[in-house]
Amino acid sequence: MSDTRSQIVEVADKLFYERGYEHTSFADIAAVVGLSRGNFYYHFKTKDDILDAVIQLRERKTEVLLDGWAEQAHTPMERLDQFIGMMVMNGPQIRRYGCPVGTLCTELAKLEHPALPRASMLFTLFRQWLADQFTQLGFGDRADVLAMHLLARSQGIATMANAFDDEQFIRHETEQLQAWLRTLVPTALTN
Amino acid sequence: MSDTRSQIVEVADKLFYERGYEHTSFADIAAVVGLSRGNFYYHFKTKDDILDAVIQLRERKTEVLLDGWAEQAHTPMERLDQFIGMMVMNGPQIRRYGCPVGTLCTELAKLEHPALPRASMLFTLFRQWLADQFTQLGFGDRADVLAMHLLARSQGIATMANAFDDEQFIRHETEQLQAWLRTLVPTALTN
DNA sequence: GTCTATACCCAGATAGAC
DNA sequence: GTCTATCTGGGTATAGAC
Numbered sequence: 001m002s003d004t005r006s007q008i009v010e011v012a013d014k015l016f017y018e019r020g021y022e023h024t025s026f027a028d029i030a031a032v033v034g035l036s037r038g039n040f041y042y043h044f045k046t047k048d049d050i051l052d053a054v055i056q057l058r059e060r061k062t063e064v065l066l067d068g069w070a071e072q073a074h075t076p077m078e079r080l081d082q083f084i085g086m087m088v089m090n091g092p093q094i095r096r097y098g099c100p101v102g103t104l105c106t107e108l109a110k111l112e113h114p115a116l117p118r119a120s121m122l123f124t125l126f127r128q129w130l131a132d133q134f135t136q137l138g139f140g141d142r143a144d145v146l147a148m149h150l151l152a153r154s155q156g157i158a159t160m161a162n163a164f165d166d167e168q169f170i171r172h173e174t175e176q177l178q179a180w181l182r183t184l185v186p187t188a189l190t191n
Numbered sequence: 192m193s194d195t196r197s198q199i200v201e202v203a204d205k206l207f208y209e210r211g212y213e214h215t216s217f218a219d220i221a222a223v224v225g226l227s228r229g230n231f232y233y234h235f236k237t238k239d240d241i242l243d244a245v246i247q248l249r250e251r252k253t254e255v256l257l258d259g260w261a262e263q264a265h266t267p268m269e270r271l272d273q274f275i276g277m278m279v280m281n282g283p284q285i286r287r288y289g290c291p292v293g294t295l296c297t298e299l300a301k302l303e304h305p306a307l308p309r310a311s312m313l314f315t316l317f318r319q320w321l322a323d324q325f326t327q328l329g330f331g332d333r334a335d336v337l338a339m340h341l342l343a344r345s346q347g348i349a350t351m352a353n354a355f356d357d358e359q360f361i362r363h364e365t366e367q368l369q370a371w372l373r374t375l376v377p378t379a380l381t382n
Numbered sequence: 383g384t385c386t387a388t389a390c391c392c393a394g395a396t397a398g399a400c
Numbered sequence: 401g402t403c404t405a406t407c408t409g410g411g412t413a414t415a416g417a418c
Binding site: 019020022023096098102105106107109111120123145148149151154157159160164169173176 | 209210211213214287288289293294296297298300301302307310311314336339340342343344345346347348350351353354355360363364367
């Protein structure tokens with residue numbers, strides 16, 4: 001994998017997030033990387049190939065992110081807090097561009113793009129990681145349902161914060177989410 | 192307003208929802224209406240003009256919808272149930288295309304399209320209507336916050352159901368939403 | 383591996399006949 | 401009000417020189 005190639009994927013990742021997949025052209029990516037449009041096709045034959053590479057990159061980044069959280073936080077509850085904290089930390093980006101995973105899935109669904117299942121796999125990575133934490137908290141039978149609930153809540157927050165360009169809303173709703181987690185789990189179990 | 196014009200707007204409304212704004216071309220709309228591309232410009236000068244007309248149409252439709260709910264249901268709680276029930280009723284469409292309002296706002300935000308504020312006004316219509324119901328339930332000071340919360344929850348449900356093509360998830364989460372409403376409001380107040 | 387040049391198509395948009 | 405014909409720009413994609 002050449003350095004130019006990974007540069008292309010990094011830039012495409014960013015532009016697909018900020019402008020959307022369809023609205024990002026080869027020329028846009030090439031301009032940022034500092035490449036001619038023609039040379040582009042040495043690295044990627046089609047736009048779908050770039051999308052595949054971007055999704056793959058995001059998979060790797062997500063795994064690194066989740067592993068990092070697992071290292072930094074030692075209890076399941078603290079790890080769930082890391083997930084919620086991500087929304088606050090990424091507030092400015094979410095306000096402008098929404099959630100990278102959610103907005104990509106939304107776009108691909110409308111395009112009836114064959115890569116949609118691969119994009120929603122990014123959700124699945126979070127889903128399984130969150131379910132793991134709930135399992136460790138003793139919700140074995142409801143772990144997946146709770147994980148999906150938490151994901152949905154975060155998606156709703158991102159969509160509304162994006163539509164209304166409202167960062168205060170993120171802070172308020174994430175506090176609500178943390179409160180919900182606390183009512184869910186008896187305090188004794190959180191440490 | 193000619194009949195052809197309203198036909199165009201109706202078709203554009205549907206296609207913008209199903210395929211997205213950018214991915215829908217004049218030719219697509221003209222083909223469905225049974226019009227030549229050239230004649231299109233007699234009715235609309237630019238694509239943005241069509242978008243404006245579509246948003247306006249949706250505003251009218253939303254007002255009719257909300258008025259209808261207010262007529263059918265006579266207590267605030269029943270009216271909130273109508274809102275939640277809409278998600279179940281529109282389950283198949285949501286699964287395939289997401290929420291019409293949420294996905295439009297998401298797309299326009301990425302395009303940095305000047306019509307975004309007008310599109311999010313559609314959210315505002317729901318927001319105010321929902322806040323009205325919460326006010327009538329005695330949550331005057333928190334009515335808007337609760338309305339936004341309910342909207343965000345519904346957006347999250349739509350995004351996840353769309354990404355995973357999962358209608359069962361809609362049913363489960365809407366039941367959770369109804370349960371949440373019941374814990375929020377003492378039973379004595381719901382009638 | 384990178385470039386220029388170019389083919390090709392489809393989009394939005396216009397002109398003008400009917 | 402509707403049509404055909406056409407312009408222009410941008411997009412994806414290819415060929416071939418360096």
